Amino acid sequence: MTPLASDLDSATTITPASKPSALLTAIQLNKTVQVGEQKLSIIKDVDIYVNAGEFVVIMGKSGSGKSTLLALLAALDYPDSGSVELAGQTLSNLDEDALAVIRQRDMGFVFQSFHLLPTLTVAENIAFPLDIARRPNKARVNELIEAVDLGHRRDSLPNQLSGGEQQRTAVARALVSQPKIVFADEPTGNLDEQNANQVMQLLLDLRQKTGSALVVVTHDAALAEMADRVITMHDGRIVS
């Protein structure tokens, strides 16, 4: 769905602070990196919110800060200033252990380059988030393996899989613990059209079933069409 002018208006006039019901709220995020002598500002005064169950797409040119922003929202990286709140809890001042618990319980991640654990099988990779959270659930793992159509591959290692199969495994792993929010950085970027469609359909189906919010960085216009809201970045800022 292309955002209507009225949606864009409301996105720019409603400040995150006035959206108390949002699942995820980030306020005035800033991030700098040190490059040689210089301090480069790569995220600038970003305000963003994501409602429960919402599908938000982040677009923008290469280098505009999309992956950096996603890492800040997912508390994989700390901002220099600003705060991120998930379900009413401020993440920016929690330590690494507390964040790990929240990531395991409430978040799912899909990376462009899959990030599967090479020595674990498909089934073990999918089970991994539940196992490290000490909540093993074979039935749930089997359900996900079937949902991503990998029953015949459950005992294969990642290097024995095609790119599409690896990404489907990564999607199943991201969703296995029924997270409140799933972050995906170009989840279809490495895939051919057929696999890209399958991966996207899967994310949308599972979102429908579990009510997880989705925050997806993509260059894919077809994907943006399906989003509830499209956020565009330019040079470290949100421009629409």
Ligand SMILES: Nc1ncnc2c1ncn2[C@@H]1O[C@H](COP(=O)(O)OP(=O)(O)OP(=O)(O)O)[C@@H](O)[C@H]1O
């Ligand atoms: N650790 C770092 N040190 C120096 N510069 C960095 C670092 N991380 C990111 N950058 C720079 O910050 C900017 C934003 O990077 P980011 O990876 O967020 O872009 P992106 O929008 O995800 O791009 P792409 O579409 O190519 O993935 C880029 O100019 C990048 O070179």
Ligand SMILES: [Mg+2]
């Ligand atoms: Mg990126």
